[in-house]
Amino acid sequence: MDKKIQDYYQKNRLRVEELIKKIVKIDQADEADFREDVIMINRIENSSFLMKDKKISALSALLRKIFQIIENDKYLFYEYKYDLLNCLTDILRAFQALAKNNMPLETVHIKEYEKLDEHIDFFDEAVSKLSENKRYYYIKIKLDRTKPLFFLTRNILLDFLKQYGNPYNYTPQDLSNEEYDYFILDFKLNKDMGDFEEIIKKYKDEAVKEIKVINIDEFESVYNIKFYYKEKQNMVPEEITDNFKILDNACYYNLVDCYILENDEVKISDTLFNKSFENLELVTFKRFNERETRILILLNMKKENLNKIKTRISEIISDKEVKDILYKGKHDFYGLQFLEYLKENYNIEYGGY
Numbered sequence: 001m002d003k004k005i006q007d008y009y010q011k012n013r014l015r016v017e018e019l020i021k022k023i024v025k026i027d028q029a030d031e032a033d034f035r036e037d038v039i040m041i042n043r044i045e046n047s048s049f050l051m052k053d054k055k056i057s058a059l060s061a062l063l064r065k066i067f068q069i070i071e072n073d074k075y076l077f078y079e080y081k082y083d084l085l086n087c088l089t090d091i092l093r094a095f096q097a098l099a100k101n102n103m104p105l106e107t108v109h110i111k112e113y114e115k116l117d118e119h120i121d122f123f124d125e126a127v128s129k130l131s132e133n134k135r136y137y138y139i140k141i142k143l144d145r146t147k148p149l150f151f152l153t154r155n156i157l158l159d160f161l162k163q164y165g166n167p168y169n170y171t172p173q174d175l176s177n178e179e180y181d182y183f184i185l186d187f188k189l190n191k192d193m194g195d196f197e198e199i200i201k202k203y204k205d206e207a208v209k210e211i212k213v214i215n216i217d218e219f220e221s222v223y224n225i226k227f228y229y230k231e232k233q234n235m236v237p238e239e240i241t242d243n244f245k246i247l248d249n250a251c252y253y254n255l256v257d258c259y260i261l262e263n264d265e266v267k268i269s270d271t272l273f274n275k276s277f278e279n280l281e282l283v284t285f286k287r288f289n290e291r292e293t294r295i296l297i298l299l300n301m302k303k304e305n306l307n308k309i310k311t312r313i314s315e316i317i318s319d320k321e322v323k324d325i326l327y328k329g330k331h332d333f334y335g336l337q338f339l340e341y342l343k344e345n346y347n348i349e350y351g352g353y
Contacts, residue, residue: 008051009099012044016092029077037067039347046324046349055116062123087119133191136289142210143181150207154183160203165189171257173319180252221263222288227256230279239275273328273353292323301335324349
């Protein structure tokens, strides 16, 4: 068996064992810190994604969501404790069985591994149930740059939306930016707030030329991809338009912001890493209804270009939660040292794709 996959099984067996031991010991959920469990599960998710182990990656992503929900409502731990232990025990058995097998993951048929599908179905339903009162919307406004202080409209819109829910994932991040006449954001509507289409009609501002609202819940799965270029770019890359259905997009100087319909993260990362993009520095992508984003570094990260990459990643970290950084290419000591710094100080996993 390949040493890389042996290492993958061994490290994750130890991580799962550690999670099981910790959960068993929890007597008072209100005193427990489930953020540590989220970090551990994120490491499993990152490594499984890099190995293209779609089953473990999908299941660990669901477990991460469950623990994040439990961290905000700790008494849910008692409701899901048995299910979590049962699931983690089956993951451990699956890793143990896979370690004795030499077949590629995409062709393997081991009962312990296939049983994980039951847990994926269960926790997918559980997450949906716990999030059933949440509704998600994509909002894009076109601004009239001839109006004095037109950029203040972004702050006014955010204040208005915060009365009804949680706006996030802004483009541009700098709300006072005067170069762009757009403002794009994601929005989670609080429960019992009524019809959002009627709510947004209440918003009036003379600097707004057009408002576009898309109900994300009408689609199975939406991802937001942001392309950060070295130079000005005026269109979505053909590699994306040829492989995915575009829901909407906008270009801001060296940033291309697009929303696609897709439910396979591996397909997205494979497309991004295996195609040739000119003048592209890095990419971020995230599922619409998740806070955590994934960063892909598509150029060689070396001492001479590190400051620019640091600045770009610092901007992203200041605005979003980053779950991991994936890279492909040749990085020198300084580049890898920077990734290790992010892991140690921000709990951001990283790995070569």
